Structure formats: C-alpha cells, structure tokens
Amino acid sequence: MKFTDSVILQNKSRVLFTAGFLAVLICSGLVFGFCAPWAKADPSAKVQFTADTIASLSGISDGDLYIAQNSECDSLTVSGSTLTVSNIPDGLNFILKTPQHDSTLKISPSGGSIGLTFSSSDFAASTGTVSQWTLDGSGSTQVAHTIGVPKANTWYEIKIGGALFDSFESSASGEVSFTYNGGFSSKVFSLAEEGDDIIVLKKNKTHRLDSGVTLTLKKNKITLQEKKADLARGIVQIYQDDNLKENRRINRRGRWRADIKEKSRSALHSYYFRYLNSEGQEISISDIYDVLTDVVKPVFISLPKRVNASPGDTIEWQASDNDRVSYYKITFRGKKSISSQNSFALPASIPKGKSKLTVRVYDRAGNMAVRRARIRAR
Incomplete structure (x- = not known):
C-alpha cells in the first residue's frame, strides 16, 4: 500500500x-x-x-x-x-x-x-x-x-x-x-x-550576553542594560517572544536601560534586540537569546525523617521542581558529595548508632530545598 x-x-x-x-x-x-x-x-x-x-x-x-x-x-x-x-x-x-x-x-x-x-x-x-x-x-x-x-x-x-x-x-x-x-x-x-544555549538567570546575579547586553534578575523584574557608543541618541527595540516589548532611547553617552516585569515566578522567554540610529534607520538585529527566570524552590516528595538501615544499604528519596531537578548535595557524617542520583549508599564502615544525613536539592536556577534524616545503623 x-x-x-x-x-x-x-x-x-x-x-x-x-x-x-x-x-x-x-x-x-x-x-x-x-x-x-x-x-x-x-x-x-x-x-x-x-x-x-x-x-x-x-x-x-x-x-x-x-x-x-x-x-x-x-x-x-x-x-x-x-x-x-x-x-x-x-x-x-x-x-x-x-x-x-x-x-x-x-x-x-x-x-x-x-x-x-x-x-x-x-x-x-x-x-x-x-x-x-x-x-x-x-x-x-x-x-x-x-x-x-x-x-x-x-x-x-x-x-x-x-x-x-x-x-x-x-x-x-x-x-x-x-x-x-x-x-x-x-x-x-x-x-x-x-x-547549553538556554540562559538561566539567577536571582541578584548579572549575566552578560555575547552582544554586550547585561541581564539582572531582581524580584519580579529583569533589568537590561548596554553601552552602544556608536548609536548615541538612537533607539533599541526589545522583542520578547517575537513581540515588541519595549522601545528605549539610547542616551547621548550611548547607554540604555530597561526593566521588564515578569509576573510569573517561573518563565521561559526568547529575546532579541533591534537597533536604530538617530534617524530611525535599522542598523542591526541581534541573535535570539532564550532566557529562563525561575525563583520557585524544588520540593521533597519523600525522605523519611528516621531510617533504620544497615551498612551498605541505599537510602532513596524523591524530589520535584517546576522546571527540573539539577543535582543534589549530600552530607553524611561530615563528608560532602554531589550527585545527580536521588539515592545515597551508606558506607560499609559506618558504626552502629545514629548518624545524620542532609540532602540539598538544586534546580538549574540555583533554587534549593533541604531535608534531613536520622539514620540508625543496625
């Protein structure tokens, strides 16, 4: 057929x-x-x-x-x-x-x-x-x-x-x-x-694009700034998701700034910049940049507060995030490790009695949640 x-x-x-x-x-x-x-x-x-x-x-x-x-x-x-x-x-x-x-x-x-x-x-x-x-x-x-x-x-x-x-x-x-x-x-x-082309903005941190624009996430807004000395008194047009979001005049020193409000606590947008000279003629258009803003913490779904286990046993947990879980920082008996796996194998040499396990989960924007468990080794 x-x-x-x-x-x-x-x-x-x-x-x-x-x-x-x-x-x-x-x-x-x-x-x-x-x-x-x-x-x-x-x-x-x-x-x-x-x-x-x-x-x-x-x-x-x-x-x-x-x-x-x-x-x-x-x-x-x-x-x-x-x-x-x-x-x-x-x-x-x-x-x-x-x-x-x-x-x-x-x-x-x-x-x-x-x-x-x-x-x-x-x-x-x-x-x-x-x-x-x-x-x-x-x-x-x-x-x-x-x-x-x-x-x-x-x-x-x-x-x-x-x-x-x-x-x-x-x-x-x-x-x-x-x-x-x-x-x-x-x-x-x-x-x-x-x-690796998605730009993840972290709260109160500044990221510089290869075009020269800097982005800073503060509370519910992104601050964009740039110096364009050759376009003094020109205009920069900021496009978000292919829609014109802002028109900003470039001052006589070649600088401009714009604050983009973000109502959502987690959002993924594409941005590009269109530059006009003082006569309104298009000079250039930037590349497209994919930008993630996220201030939502991950959450633990499961990790018991108390666990009875034997040396060599594996302790497992579940965590979730509105975007995605990136990695875990694990502290056990003073020793720290980083893992992408939602589990930890108890050392075969741990003594009997109580020990503390601390697990921190991070998303790719750096948001963190922590959970602690008491491990009783048999």
Missing part, C-alpha cells in the same frame, strides 16, 4: 473501496484518487486511512515513513519531497509513523481543524524522526503533539518560528508530548535536543 508522488487525495462523496479497486474523480480539471484498501471517505468530509500506507516522498526510501492507520483529513497531496495535509478534523488524529516510532509525528487538533506540511528534508531515516513541520489554522485551535525522538529521558526544545516555546523531557519510550494553544495562523515548529 503506497501513497505516491503527484497524487491528490480528497473526499467528495461516501465511498468505501475494496481491494484492488481504484476510483478517480475528475472535477474542475483536478484529479482526486482513492486507492483501496487503504483509504475510505465518509459523509463528514474526511479521508480515513484504514491501513498503514507508505508515504513515497523523494529523498525517503519506501518503507521508511508511513501514514498510520486511522489517520484522517479532508485532503492530502504528495508532491516531490513535500506532504501537504488539509484540514485534520477537530478531535481526530493524523499520524506519521516509522519502523522506530508508532508516533513519529502525531497531530491532534481541538477546537478547530488544522493543516500540516512536512518535507522529507526534515526527516532522519536512521532514527525515524522529524525535526520540523508547519501547521496552518485559525483562531484558538489547540493542537496536541506526540513526537518520536532519538533518545529516551532526554530534554528537547520546541521552537516556533525560531523562538523557544518550551523544553520537554522525552519519555522512557522516546516520545515528547505537548499541546500548543497560543493562537494560529501559519506556524513553523522545530525540535532539537536541548543544548
């Missing part, structure tokens, strides 16, 4: 095809084809795939990418390296799958229909994963995503139009799930493993 180059599939009537049957409808000069047994049309203007179907895009070998069984849409086109899907219906799914992932890209709209465009240039056959796709819709349609990724239990960034949307940790089965509800027109989504 194959969906091949230059085929347009679109529903016009109630048709259910049987094996070996091909129906072609000609309407206003367009050709709409249905190839059995993998597709059927129903009265609600949907095409439903009744079996996994090869998506034969240029640049992808047959069998590397499929349209999954039960995927539905109003119409779709395969042309060269591009798959275009129109009107995935409200409350239903359209799924691309591979031998590695049952949901390489699963799109599930709610509150309206959505269109999908995907190119084989954004597909890695070796891992069966996609790195970019475009959704077209309108209004307040929400879209739930499930995406297969190369690595399990790994953090991935989702960007929309090049601006960071959020980061998500993949599941043990190698999937990232999220819902976008930020309003629609045409949105280009991209996915990549999270690197």
Whole structure:
C-alpha cells in the first residue's frame, strides 16, 4: 500500500473501496484518487486511512515513513519531497509513523481543524524522526503533539518560528508530548535536543550576553542594560517572544536601560534586540537569546525523617521542581558529595548508632530545598 508522488487525495462523496479497486474523480480539471484498501471517505468530509500506507516522498526510501492507520483529513497531496495535509478534523488524529516510532509525528487538533506540511528534508531515516513541520489554522485551535525522538529521558526544545516555546523531557519510550494553544495562523515548529544555549538567570546575579547586553534578575523584574557608543541618541527595540516589548532611547553617552516585569515566578522567554540610529534607520538585529527566570524552590516528595538501615544499604528519596531537578548535595557524617542520583549508599564502615544525613536539592536556577534524616545503623 503506497501513497505516491503527484497524487491528490480528497473526499467528495461516501465511498468505501475494496481491494484492488481504484476510483478517480475528475472535477474542475483536478484529479482526486482513492486507492483501496487503504483509504475510505465518509459523509463528514474526511479521508480515513484504514491501513498503514507508505508515504513515497523523494529523498525517503519506501518503507521508511508511513501514514498510520486511522489517520484522517479532508485532503492530502504528495508532491516531490513535500506532504501537504488539509484540514485534520477537530478531535481526530493524523499520524506519521516509522519502523522506530508508532508516533513519529502525531497531530491532534481541538477546537478547530488544522493543516500540516512536512518535507522529507526534515526527516532522519536512521532514527525515524522529524525535526520540523508547519501547521496552518485559525483562531484558538489547540493542537496536541506526540513526537518520536532519538533518545529516551532526554530534554528537547520546541521552537516556533525560531523562538523557544518550551523544553520537554522525552519519555522512557522516546516520545515528547505537548499541546500548543497560543493562537494560529501559519506556524513553523522545530525540535532539537536541548543544548547549553538556554540562559538561566539567577536571582541578584548579572549575566552578560555575547552582544554586550547585561541581564539582572531582581524580584519580579529583569533589568537590561548596554553601552552602544556608536548609536548615541538612537533607539533599541526589545522583542520578547517575537513581540515588541519595549522601545528605549539610547542616551547621548550611548547607554540604555530597561526593566521588564515578569509576573510569573517561573518563565521561559526568547529575546532579541533591534537597533536604530538617530534617524530611525535599522542598523542591526541581534541573535535570539532564550532566557529562563525561575525563583520557585524544588520540593521533597519523600525522605523519611528516621531510617533504620544497615551498612551498605541505599537510602532513596524523591524530589520535584517546576522546571527540573539539577543535582543534589549530600552530607553524611561530615563528608560532602554531589550527585545527580536521588539515592545515597551508606558506607560499609559506618558504626552502629545514629548518624545524620542532609540532602540539598538544586534546580538549574540555583533554587534549593533541604531535608534531613536520622539514620540508625543496625
């Protein structure tokens, strides 16, 4: 079963095809084809795939990418390296799958229909994963995503139009799930493993961007400052998440400052800076910087206050954070250690009696919580 180059599939009537049957409808000069047994049309203007179907895009070998069984849409086109899907219906799914992932890209709209465009240039056959796709819709349609990724239990960034949307940790089965509800027109989504490019602002600490802008987090605001001697009396425009946030005049000494209020105790935003001279002419635009502000402490879910244990036993605990737990500092009988694991093995040489275990949990913004336990060695 194959969906091949230059085929347009679109529903016009109630048709259910049987094996070996091909129906072609000609309407206003367009050709709409249905190839059995993998597709059927129903009265609600949907095409439903009744079996996994090869998506034969240029640049992808047959069998590397499929349209999954039960995927539905109003119409779709395969042309060269591009798959275009129109009107995935409200409350239903359209799924691309591979031998590695049952949901390489699963799109599930709610509150309206959505269109999908995907190119084989954004597909890695070796891992069966996609790195970019475009959704077209309108209004307040929400879209739930499930995406297969190369690595399990790994953090991935989702960007929309090049601006960071959020980061998500993949599941043990190698999937990232999220819902976008930020309003629609045409949105280009991209996915990549999270690197070290997120700037984490720590309270009362200053971070200098490579562009020269400094950022300082104080209470509920970020203070931005810079010296641009060559743009004295010009203007800097500060963009947050691709929206103009502030216009600031650069003074005669080439300095500017802006305070950005942050209502949330934890937020992830993208910033860039557009510079104009005194005549209002654009001189330059900075890179995009992803900035995390977070003043929420982690919390311990479990660590008993008293533990009876034997030398060599492992003491375990659970902690969580609104962003993520980064590491633990552990103190036992005066000895300190740092670990990313939520456990501590008691030394085999500890004497019988009581000892104190202190565990501090940190998130990546440096927020900390502490829990202490009394260990009675048997």
